[in-house]
Amino acid sequence: MTxxxxxxxxxxxxxxxxxxxxxxxxxxxHETAEAAHVREDHIAKAVIVKxxxxxxxxxxxxxxxxxxxxxxxxxxxxxxxATEEELATLFSDCEAGAVPPLGPAYNIETFLDQxxxxxxxxxxxxxxxxxxxxxxxxxxxxxxxxxxHGYFSHDH
Numbered sequence: 001m002t003x004x005x006x007x008x009x010x011x012x013x014x015x016x017x018x019x020x021x022x023x024x025x026x027x028x029x030h031e032t033a034e035a036a037h038v039r040e041d042h043i044a045k046a047v048i049v050k051x052x053x054x055x056x057x058x059x060x061x062x063x064x065x066x067x068x069x070x071x072x073x074x075x076x077x078x079x080x081x082a083t084e085e086e087l088a089t090l091f092s093d094c095e096a097g098a099v100p101p102l103g104p105a106y107n108i109e110t111f112l113d114q115x116x117x118x119x120x121x122x123x124x125x126x127x128x129x130x131x132x133x134x135x136x137x138x139x140x141x142x143x144x145x146x147x148x149h150g151y152f153s154h155d156h
Contacts, residue, residue: 042119
């Protein structure tokens, strides 16, 4: 697998150019950054949360953790992490743990961490553990136009 059909279609729909960055199979964002020779804070990762209203995606730098307490207060919602089983259902075209941070492509409410909004280049999972999508920061912001921005994370 390289880019999932969902991601490919979403990139084409928004006329976003991209490069694929192949790398050895990795099991974490930190490993991916090292294997792909990309700064970890330039990789956008998706964290899936849920509450009574359904699922949401929080997009943060791979070098950061989602601040769940702050997120709950900011959104006034009782949010918890989704399970691996739920992720497999929501992202059936992706390998487990390789969720692309494009909530709108999957019709999932999305929150974008402010730390990713000023980058010149952004990298993100293509849907497997061996490829990153590389796009300009402007194009990444185009892909996530209309989502809520905020400070949703902190450094490891």
